[in-house]
Amino acid sequence: MEEIEKVVPDIPPNSFDTDFIHLVELTHILNPFDFYVRPVKYKSIIQDWESMETKIKPARFNIQDLVIFNLGYLRGGRKYIRGRITRISKVNNFLTCDVFAIDYGFKEKSIPMEYVWECSQELANIPPLAYNCRLANCYPMEPRGFTSETNEAIKDFIGGEPVKMKFLGKKPNKILVDLINSNKESIAILLAIDGYSTIGLSSDEMARNPIIRGKRIYFHFKELKIGETLHVRVQSGNSLNGFYVARVSDYNKHLQEIDIISFYARRESSLLPLHLVTGRLVCVKIDKENKYERAFIKKVTKPNESAIVQLVDWGRDEEFNIDKMKYMHPQCLRTPVLSIYCKCEENQAWDNGLGCFLSPGYEFNITIKSLGHNFKFPNKVNISALPVPDNNDDVRALPDNIFDE
Structure with a gap:
């Protein structure tokens, strides 16, 4: 004591x-x-109390009495704790009580009186x-x-x-x-x-408060099927062990969707420094194109100032200052993530006359061999060249930067 x-x-x-x-x-x-x-x-005091035993029964029990009861009686165990009686009931000639465990904060209901004993004066004098x-x-x-x-x-x-x-x-x-x-x-x-x-x-x-309105928000990813063949374009990547593509038809739709994303992003609040944390969904401003892209924070490089984000529709990582970040508006999540994370065997690539097989914009087909998981694990694919077009002026398969020079 x-x-x-x-x-x-x-x-x-x-x-x-x-x-x-x-x-x-x-x-x-x-x-x-x-x-x-x-x-x-x-903690050590509580552990000592939980293993103590008492055999003293009062003449009668009353509401608000401080007592000792065995919390483990239902499982045949012994765990003695202090509690204050909040209710006494009689069921089929048996008395039970509800007790509030003052050292834990929960209420235990319908405890048979045979598992309840008097609390000694020494223990009763100790506050909850x-x-x-x-x-x-x-x-x-x-x-x-x-x-x-x-x-x-x-x-x-x-x-x-x-x-x-x-x-x-x-x-x-x-x-x-x-x-x-x-x-x-x-x-x-x-x-x-x-x-x-x-x-x-x-x-x-x-x-x-501008922080988050509504329920938790997530990116949605396109459902893929094993054996499915897709006409895709390269979004980003420097190795066939991990690269990003987009279905060409989805990419053309995204060119219109990006204006909607930018529209809602401009109306959102700027990210607060305390929310510059890994995993946060954000929209980031691309100054060169005066538009916003969807992203999530991958790594904080300077607390409260900057972070590396992954641009989810392109698959590439870039560093942004917090003043370029906005909260993710739910309307920006109407469409699934554009990019598809893939891997394939190096020997499947062919000489396409380009400096890099994974040049952004270059088109080919992929066939899904096994499914990955979002951006954590790539989908294993086979790649194949597109059929030779009848019209030699068709430049669909040329990369985005082919005319930069």
């Missing part, structure tokens, strides 16, 4: 140090506005070790509140690891906190980046 008495008063919920980072573990979560944490330094929290700067995307996907996402972000908690203020019956795991960004920002929530300081700011 002396060890407990030395540790427990150290962090009372009404006097957290705003300049100190507390290492905590998540014990129970309903949503980002309602969850419980417990300082990691109490779990604290009811609300995540700061985090707001739901929808007026009805957080979705189940958001609630699962915060669990995934935290996982089983301890997290760093900073006390920011008090709310009625809760403390306002910021949580940070092993990632650079806080949990609130990670949720916003992935489209599970938005950030801000008030409901008014939330309405103006």
Whole structure:
């Protein structure tokens, strides 16, 4: 008890140090506005309590009594924890109770009274070790509140690891906190980046917030079939072990779609520095052509300033400053990604009279031999030359830069 008495008063919920980072573990979560944490330094104490046994039965149980109950009774195990009775019921002449676990933050229902015992006065004098929290700067995307996907996402972000908690203020019956795991960004920002929530300081700011509106957004990729033969043009690449092509018919349609992408991109907000993170979908401005291309951030080269992005419709990587990046508008995702990631055997290439077989714009056929996965794994293909055109003036198969000189 002396060890407990030395540790427990150290962090009372009404006097957290705003300049100190507390290492905590998540014990129970309903949503980002309602969850419980417990300082990691109490872990050994909790483990001792969970293995203790008590045989003292009170004369009677009452609502609000602090008791010890066996959480593991259903599985034939023993895990003793403190709880406060919130309800007593009688079912078929058997008494059961609902108990709120004060050191964890969850409620256990319909516990038979045979698994409930009196809490000693020494343990009863120790305040609850779990604290009811609300995540700061985090707001739901929808007026009805957080979705189940958001609630699962915060669990995934935290996982089983301890997290760093900073006390920011008090709310009625809760403390306002910021949580940070092993990632650079806080949990609130990670949720916003992935489209599970938005950030801000008030409901008014939330309405103006440009971060992400709606659900999580993804690029869509064209469905390919094994054995399918496509007439394609080269988009980019310097090796037959990994290059990008586009179906010629899709490319011609994309030339019109790029104006629509640019139209919506120009109306979007500029990317905030805190959202310059790997994996973010963005539209980037190509100054030379005064248009926007779809992309995702592949690698941050200078935090808050610049990053290498992959232009998904071309397959190539380029570095852009953040002032050239806009948030991805949902209307920019109407059409699937144009480029197809491929690989083939080097000996399938033929002498085409060009300096590089993979010159952008050069056309040939591909036949799908095995499927890859988006931009992670290339589709294995066979390549073959196009039939010789009847009209020698047909220049479809010439690369884009053939007339540059």
